[in-house]
Amino acid sequence: MAEDRKEYNEFWEKKWVANETYWDIGKMQVALKELIEENKFPLPKGNCLVPGCGRGYDAIFFAQQGFKTIGLDVSVSARNAAISLAKQHDILPGLLEFVTDDFYTFEPPASLFQVAYDYTFLSIIKPKDRHLWGQRYAELISPGGYLITLIFPIDFGADDGNIPPFKLNIKMCHEALDMNFTLVYEDTDPPKDPERDSACIMAIWKRVLPLKGSSL
Numbered sequence: 001m002a003e004d005r006k007e008y009n010e011f012w013e014k015k016w017v018a019n020e021t022y023w024d025i026g027k028m029q030v031a032l033k034e035l036i037e038e039n040k041f042p043l044p045k046g047n048c049l050v051p052g053c054g055r056g057y058d059a060i061f062f063a064q065q066g067f068k069t070i071g072l073d074v075s076v077s078a079r080n081a082a083i084s085l086a087k088q089h090d091i092l093p094g095l096l097e098f099v100t101d102d103f104y105t106f107e108p109p110a111s112l113f114q115v116a117y118d119y120t121f122l123s124i125i126k127p128k129d130r131h132l133w134g135q136r137y138a139e140l141i142s143p144g145g146y147l148i149t150l151i152f153p154i155d156f157g158a159d160d161g162n163i164p165p166f167k168l169n170i171k172m173c174h175e176a177l178d179m180n181f182t183l184v185y186e187d188t189d190p191p192k193d194p195e196r197d198s199a200c201i202m203a204i205w206k207r208v209l210p211l212k213g214s215s216l
């Protein structure tokens with residue numbers, strides 16, 4: 001398991017070094033922008049985690065919106081790219097940090113995250129590991145906090161195997177999250193960018209106290 005993950009982490013660094021960042025459309029998604037700017041769902045302006053943040057568009061946006069944000073990526077080259085991009089934006093000191101580490105093992109700050117945002121990160125989690133993805137968010141998000149998932153891709157991607165992106169649906173998220181989260185917001189047709197107008201779902205999950213029998 002650990003060996004498998006080490007290899008996969010190296011795979012991502014190689015992608016960044018080779019400039020094979022085919023997922024990167026050069027900007028954040030209008031669906032997230034409108035969700036936050038139009039306050040479609042009230043979120044606590046606390047600390048925020050963006051795992052698998054890549055070049056950091058979303059992490060930069062959360063920091064600009066006043067969330068104390070960590071953009072996390074296992075690739076050191078991704079972090080360098082994100083730092084360069086952040087320099088082009090006005091962000092208040094202390095609101096944004098980019099960290100190179102593994103989502104599954106990194107040491108979170110003393111106070112857990114009140115908000116986390118997952119866009120395309122779940123799509124690269126191997127299907128066999130999706131339950132670990134859900135458990136890890138339960139460890140990282142404080143009770144009462146929120147996980148925002150912009151679920152994509154839905155109408156393409158691999159069903160199984162080792163080559164991402166993996167095709168997603170809301171049922172998969174329920175299976176991975178329902179033990180520790182409850183769905184509090186769902187938009188099955190959020191606004192889309194012309195560069196990426198295929199199906200996606202915006203869903204917000206509230207961290208609830210563990211159910212009886214959970215190990216968390």
Ligand SMILES: C[S@@+](CC[C@H](N)C(=O)[O-])C[C@H]1O[C@@H](n2cnc3c(N)ncnc32)[C@H](O)[C@@H]1O
Nearest residue numbers: 012023052053054073074075078102103119120
């Ligand atoms: C498909 S890209 C998405 C990047 C970004 N969310 C975006 O939409 O532009 C997935 C990112 O997750 C990072 N990643 C992969 N495994 C990771 C892990 N275990 N922990 C943290 N980041 C990881 C990769 O380096 C890559 O930058």
